Amino acid sequence: MSEDLTDQVVLVTGAGRGIGGATARLLAARGAAVGVFDIAAELAHATADAITASGGKALPIVADASDRKAVFAAAASLSAAFGPLTGVVNDAIFIRYGPVEGVEEEVLDRMFAVGIKGAFWGVQALLTHRGEKPASVVNLASPVADLGTANTSSYTAVKGAIVALTRQLAVELGPRGVRVNAVAPGAVPTPGARAIVDEAGYARRRAQTPLGRLGEEAEIAAAIAFLIGPDASFITGEVLHADGGITAKSM
Numbered sequence: 001m002s003e004d005l006t007d008q009v010v011l012v013t014g015a016g017r018g019i020g021g022a023t024a025r026l027l028a029a030r031g032a033a034v035g036v037f038d039i040a041a042e043l044a045h046a047t048a049d050a051i052t053a054s055g056g057k058a059l060p061i062v063a064d065a066s067d068r069k070a071v072f073a074a075a076a077s078l079s080a081a082f083g084p085l086t087g088v089v090n091d092a093i094f095i096r097y098g099p100v101e102g103v104e105e106e107v108l109d110r111m112f113a114v115g116i117k118g119a120f121w122g123v124q125a126l127l128t129h130r131g132e133k134p135a136s137v138v139n140l141a142s143p144v145a146d147l148g149t150a151n152t153s154s155y156t157a158v159k160g161a162i163v164a165l166t167r168q169l170a171v172e173l174g175p176r177g178v179r180v181n182a183v184a185p186g187a188v189p190t191p192g193a194r195a196i197v198d199e200a201g202y203a204r205r206r207a208q209t210p211l212g213r214l215g216e217e218a219e220i221a222a223a224i225a226f227l228i229g230p231d232a233s234f235i236t237g238e239v240l241h242a243d244g245g246i247t248a249k250s251m
């Protein structure tokens with residue numbers, strides 16, 4: 001039986017589409033109240049409306065995950081609507097690939113601001129707006145944090161930082177009843193990923209992946225929902241690879 005997430009109140013950044021969207025829908029289907037946080041207004045509203053239409057609890061929040069005040073305001077609104085937060089999923093990303101010599105300062109700043117600072121603000125907002133219950137953070141990592149991959153230097157820097165931060169925060173926040181984990185998805189053809197990976201790139205990823213296929217958004221959402229909820233109550237500091245085995249492969 002699927003885990004029951006009734007009484008959970010979870011803020012999901014980047015929840016308008018892709019992995020974040022699938023996560024918001026799954027958490028809500030299992031009973032959680034979800035803050036559907038996205039910088040794209042139409043996506044935030046569409047996902048929240050779909051959840052509400054199927055009987056779930058959702059609050060659309062249109063904001064930028066790199067904006068500390070906006071993330072705190074989002075957590076305050078979610079808490080006012082559904083009660084103190086029990087979790088946050090730090091999913092929002094700004095991503096560009098390319099050779100290291102071409103990485104531009106403004107692009108690097110934006111990637112770090114959304115991908116790294118955004119995760120800090122999500123954790124801080126949870127700590128400010130949580131109640132007495134145990135709480136849980138899930139960060140989105142990537143196999144690029146473990147494996148050298150050409151032309152991903154800035155993205156690898158973001159996800160390497162996220163993996164290190166996940167372990168560090170698990171140690172710092174464990175005594176306060178806050179678990180901190182990460183999910184590292186393999187190749188999932190979300191709208192965002194399709195914008196930077198072409199068909200040849202996906203053919204290579206299929207061939208490299210031991211399970212011989214790409215992942216689906218719902219498969220990543222299932223891993224995130226597991227780590228967010230009480231079924232994972234003794235798991236912290238873990239990076240769960242939902243990647244078809246690509247990180248396990250050496251040749």
Ligand SMILES: NC(=O)c1ccc[n+]([C@@H]2O[C@H](COP(=O)([O-])OP(=O)(O)OC[C@H]3O[C@@H](n4cnc5c(N)ncnc54)[C@H](O)[C@@H]3O)[C@@H](O)[C@H]2O)c1
Binds near residue numbers: 018019020093142191
């Ligand atoms: N898709 C993959 O293959 C893959 C693999 C490994 C890791 N990941 C990670 O999973 C996460 C989700 O990726 P995805 O492929 O679903 O991406 P996506 O681009 O399809 O969706 C990301 C969502 O985040 C929103 N967003 C972007 N910037 C934002 C901001 N500043 N504030 C709030 N919302 C913002 C977008 O509007 C979009 O709805 C990312 O952290 C990504 O690095 C994805």
